Amino acid sequence: MAKLVNVIKATGEIEPFSEEKVISSLVKAGASLEVAREIVAKVKPHLYQNIPTFEIYSTVMGLLKRRQRGVAEKYNLKKAIMDLGPTGFPFEKFVAEVLKRLGHREVATNQIIQGKCVAHEVDIVAKNKERYMIECKFHAIPGGRTDIKVALYTYARFLDIKHQGFDMPWLITNTKVTSEVKAYALCVGMRVTAWDYPEGEGLNEMIDKSGLYPVTASTRLSEKEKKQLVEKGIVFIKDI
Structure with missing residues (x-):
């Protein structure tokens, strides 16, 4: 044996x-x-x-x-997404383009939206049937999970700017999420897209459907070359 x-x-x-x-x-x-x-x-x-x-x-x-x-x-996709770091800005740009490719309209990044209480910088605004306030939670270290604190502040921000024409908050992350996040999102009506979640509709499946892959997934470039391209704002294999 x-x-x-x-x-x-x-x-x-x-x-x-x-x-x-x-x-x-x-x-x-x-x-x-x-x-x-x-x-x-x-x-x-x-x-x-x-x-x-x-x-x-x-x-x-x-x-x-x-x-x-x-x-x-x-x-190599999961590691490649993490390699877009250390900051979350390339990830936000990447997600925005994936959403456009999948048919979302009026997609814009890093928008300052005035809430009832304070102004908020929204990672992505996008419209399909609903107009979404999207929070991108990026992790550059393997093994991490997006926890309930992220879900709580995402929903709180949505409540403050909902009157500006937003229909639903949407949390998108490149890791898995905790069971608390899933339960909370289901309870309050918040959309969550994580790695392999929801089943068949996770971030990895969205990327596959879009056909857009990060430059960091390339098997032909050195790590140094990938880093230089990301620093120049080039995040897609199709752009090299």
């Missing part, structure tokens, strides 16, 4: 290594089942007890780049 190998996630949690999880993530990114199984077979000999998940990810990425470079860019 094969020995159980545990992995340490970015959150510090320990869980058993799952071949199925790696295969599923590869297939979801566009790899064939055959290639996914082949990669996992090559990764397994390098596993050791309490191996950090980022080491597994690095090994998988290296193998995937050699087999299917285009798929590697999609598989």
